[in-house]
Amino acid sequence: MRSKYKKNAKVAWMYWKAAKAYTEFEFQQVMKSLFRLHPEATAYLHEVGFDRWARAYFPGHRYNIMTTNIAESFNVLVKHARCLPITMLIEFIRDACTSPVTPWVEDKIAKRVRKSSNLEVRPITTERYQVLGSGQCQYDALVDLTEHTCTCRKFQLSKISCMHVIVVARYMKLTTCLQWVHSYYSTAFYRTVYADAVNPLGDQSKWLHPEETTVIHPPYVHRRRTGRPANKNRWPSQGEVVEQLICSRCHQPGHIRQNCRSPIPVPSSVPSSSERKKKDGK
Structure with a gap:
């Protein structure tokens, strides 16, 4: 819901309120308010099925846990x-x-x-x-x-x-x-x-090392920008529409104008008035 309706924070808030409702009456009250606010989001939740995300309709017991992570x-x-x-x-x-x-x-x-x-x-x-x-x-x-x-x-x-x-x-x-x-x-x-015992590793000097040692250097770290980096490897959510980038210069998908490598199109020369008269006379 956050990715599909990220421009409306109240939709995500009402979704969690409906998901955590214990009774069907409380759930239906929140869904009515959500329908008045965003009918498209309500229809999407109907298609997914209430038993898959709402506590009031879940057939089993969640033990107050709303995540599988x-x-x-x-x-x-x-x-x-x-x-x-x-x-x-x-x-x-x-x-x-x-x-x-x-x-x-x-x-x-x-x-x-x-x-x-x-x-x-x-x-x-x-x-x-x-x-x-x-x-x-x-x-x-x-x-x-x-x-x-x-x-x-x-x-x-x-x-x-x-x-x-x-x-x-x-x-x-x-x-x-x-x-x-x-x-x-x-x-x-x-x-x-957590009752099982955890054995220590022992003295490090008695560890067995392979004969051929390989030195692994740390990776080269590029200087990154401030802030949290964008996660471009994320799997899209169910029903999420991934917007494809379109270059405004060459009109090709996959990149934007700032990193476009296509040659700049040469504008066609505008004919003078005398050339236009000669062309019209012919």
Whole structure:
């Protein structure tokens, strides 16, 4: 969406708002606003299919992850320790979490605790509750602790306690709501992923070297311009139309006037008045 409709930043913003919506009602409200703003972009998203990019229509569970680029998510996690050696980096990952859940989930729950301060709970049964909205949450919700569901859909889609579940836990006089957080977010599960040992390389003087050594010199680095270089090797997105450069001098594709190597066309000479008279007399 950024590349296809890059001239309209509000279209990309509304696209992400629709993609992150938990309920179909919220999604349709954003899509109506997007249709009034840019009908062409709305038609394009209809052709792609809502289940391929919208959380409200996705058939599986995203666990609150809206990207498939795990490298970027990992870099954000270890941005303070990326310069460490690999063994120290692994130890940082193992020891970074001291609570029952990961720091990201802790921060997420803390924000939802603040949002749930003005909510009111009305019990239906011992496992089902009605939460009346007020403040930042203007709509009511039904919480089912047995089925682990809430009508806001944040509870079942992210597998993290939403603000309605948090206020129910407060109503039940519980000190924590972590029992309704999925085990995937637990520190124990997180450490299990990196539980394998990482052996050191040993003394460098005892490394085996090949008999024929090849000296590889660093590449020659040209002096580049300031700013981020343009990425010309990027694969175009689905439906993206790649504009081809046309030279305004020779009218050939593939380059522009500044780097055109075609010879400059010689303008035809303008005949004088006497020559025109002779030509007309003949």
